[in-house]
Amino acid sequence: MCGIIGCVGHHDDTLDVVLDGLETLEYRGYDSAGVALVDDSIDVQKKQGRLEALRTEIAKRDVTPTGDVGIGHTRWSTHGPPTDANAHPHTDEAGQVAVVHNGIIENYQSLRDELEAEGVTFTSDTDTEVIPHLFAAYLETDLSTELAFHRTLERIDGSYAIAAVVAGDDRIFATRNDSPLVLGIGENQYYLASDVPAFLEYTRDVVYLDDGDVAIIDADGWDVTDGDGESVDKEVSTVTWSAEQTGKSGYEHYMLKEINEQPTALRQGLSGRLDELAGDITVEELDDVGFPETVHFVACGTSYHAALYGVELFREVGVPAQAFLASEYATGPAPIPEDGLIVGVTQSGETADTLSALREAQGRGAKTLALTNVVGSTAARECDHALYIRSGPEIGVAATKTFSSQLTALNLLAETIADNTRGSRDLVLALRDVPSDIQQVLDETTAEAIVDEYVDNESFFFIGRGLHFPVALEGALKFKEITYEHAEGFASGELKHGPLALVTSNTPVFAIVTGNDERARKTIGNVKEVEARDAPVIAVTDGQSDVERYADHVLEIPETHQRTAPMLANVQLQLVAYHMANQLGRSIDKPRNLAKSVTVE
Numbered sequence: 001m002c003g004i005i006g007c008v009g010h011h012d013d014t015l016d017v018v019l020d021g022l023e024t025l026e027y028r029g030y031d032s033a034g035v036a037l038v039d040d041s042i043d044v045q046k047k048q049g050r051l052e053a054l055r056t057e058i059a060k061r062d063v064t065p066t067g068d069v070g071i072g073h074t075r076w077s078t079h080g081p082p083t084d085a086n087a088h089p090h091t092d093e094a095g096q097v098a099v100v101h102n103g104i105i106e107n108y109q110s111l112r113d114e115l116e117a118e119g120v121t122f123t124s125d126t127d128t129e130v131i132p133h134l135f136a137a138y139l140e141t142d143l144s145t146e147l148a149f150h151r152t153l154e155r156i157d158g159s160y161a162i163a164a165v166v167a168g169d170d171r172i173f174a175t176r177n178d179s180p181l182v183l184g185i186g187e188n189q190y191y192l193a194s195d196v197p198a199f200l201e202y203t204r205d206v207v208y209l210d211d212g213d214v215a216i217i218d219a220d221g222w223d224v225t226d227g228d229g230e231s232v233d234k235e236v237s238t239v240t241w242s243a244e245q246t247g248k249s250g251y252e253h254y255m256l257k258e259i260n261e262q263p264t265a266l267r268q269g270l271s272g273r274l275d276e277l278a279g280d281i282t283v284e285e286l287d288d289v290g291f292p293e294t295v296h297f298v299a300c301g302t303s304y305h306a307a308l309y310g311v312e313l314f315r316e317v318g319v320p321a322q323a324f325l326a327s328e329y330a331t332g333p334a335p336i337p338e339d340g341l342i343v344g345v346t347q348s349g350e351t352a353d354t355l356s357a358l359r360e361a362q363g364r365g366a367k368t369l370a371l372t373n374v375v376g377s378t379a380a381r382e383c384d385h386a387l388y389i390r391s392g393p394e395i396g397v398a399a400t401k402t403f404s405s406q407l408t409a410l411n412l413l414a415e416t417i418a419d420n421t422r423g424s425r426d427l428v429l430a431l432r433d434v435p436s437d438i439q440q441v442l443d444e445t446t447a448e449a450i451v452d453e454y455v456d457n458e459s460f461f462f463i464g465r466g467l468h469f470p471v472a473l474e475g476a477l478k479f480k481e482i483t484y485e486h487a488e489g490f491a492s493g494e495l496k497h498g499p500l501a502l503v504t505s506n507t508p509v510f511a512i513v514t515g516n517d518e519r520a521r522k523t524i525g526n527v528k529e530v531e532a533r534d535a536p537v538i539a540v541t542d543g544q545s546d547v548e549r550y551a552d553h554v555l556e557i558p559e560t561h562q563r564t565a566p567m568l569a570n571v572q573l574q575l576v577a578y579h580m581a582n583q584l585g586r587s588i589d590k591p592r593n594l595a596k597s598v599t600v601e
């Protein structure tokens, strides 16, 4: 969690580069923020609250921070509450060293005890603060600054991405272990950040750091060594995302922009992978994956819901599959199949729980595959295989277009692995048409008007069966995440086994019913059960059944394949959540207590 930015080399206004970079990273954490600019001394300014509070604080100053070297941080608290003192950067007592850090220093307490015993005074509750004190202590010895940084790193355990600056030195010292950090390579201008969009305005050439890499950047270039100071060869790659893609493009919120980007995102994800005439699906990245005995999905949150959908697909094509919450997989007694394929579904590719589960599986000899959006992410680099969903950057904390892209990619994965020729032409055509079907949903939705009627309700249910069950869970997660109202998703048939006790005229129920098969008819039976308890019913339907007769409102979707119907239903539920949150005046792109990328376990 948390976001780091750093830049070196001459910029018209280094402070602006750092603050603007932090703005793009605010989705990673937003309970405090801070900057440090380096000249002969280090000028640190930090503030509790959103980045705007820091900007206001800086604007009050007579003299703003200047220098050609700057680092910044936006925080999501782990050690110590969000206060000015706990905000990063943290410094040593003399203010000669400043450090920003993501992750957790696991042995910080013993280091703090040791430093305090030596007379060092701490000014925050954070684990991070041990780093500048240690670095400063090593600088006091005869060590060069590089070696002092290396020595400091040798003392700390845990997961981290770190950027450090020293007064009078025009370099930034950085490293990572289990937390993302990427270098941006410009011309006499170099950057580092937790995520590429932070410096995309200046360069698209990047170097992804690996665990244990130590990077030093200054106006003349960049250098990466290992923990022993030996040079490490790194590849410069070029990202295809543009700075405009990471802006709001006129939408009020990133979430709404990203919901509306779904037709494009899905076209990108399918491009070159479908052969409509032959009805074939070809995904080059999967050429050497083979046919696994069994598949285990590991994932969190929205990605876990995508994994539940994936399980159904794999079972359909004859591969036994199970989905696990990643946080339960590595630590529980999960029987990791050595001859199976473990698929980590992770938009960011940086979710700590998912990475842990994948590492545990790899350690036990299983093959792993990352289904991810972020090229060069930790999951993509560490897994044996990577399948990119190609959604483009997703900034809103609520995952929207990446969920749709995950469902699409899971179809490609299941069909490719099973080398399925049975009936896949229908599916190929349905997948081809999903982008335009979603566009139709976006153009014709009545979600905004419908939520108006329920703005005073405080509890909402979402039900679905089969492939619609994960979408019911996802609809409820999206709703609670950004509206802060209570919402639960259920397999339709489960209502009568308990939750029905909560159903009253005050609990609107969103029911997903498509087609007119046995599953649809059974869900309609469940709809009647809630209708009989006076609950308002909002049916999300393709109009093939008579569910409308029992519904107060209808959210229509076009008729499509049973595999693609959940994607269309989900778009309606995304819009329901968005419009309700907007009506309630919630912080849609940065919901309270949450962050986009959860890099702590």
Ligand code: M6R
Binding pocket: 300, 301, 302, 303, 304, 345, 346, 347, 348, 349, 350, 351, 354, 397, 398, 399, 400, 477, 478, 481, 595, 596, 597, 598
């Ligand atoms: O990056 P990941 O897909 O691994 O993230 C997993 C979850 O943290 C994420 O899906 C989260 O549940 C979303 N913010 C929900 O909208």
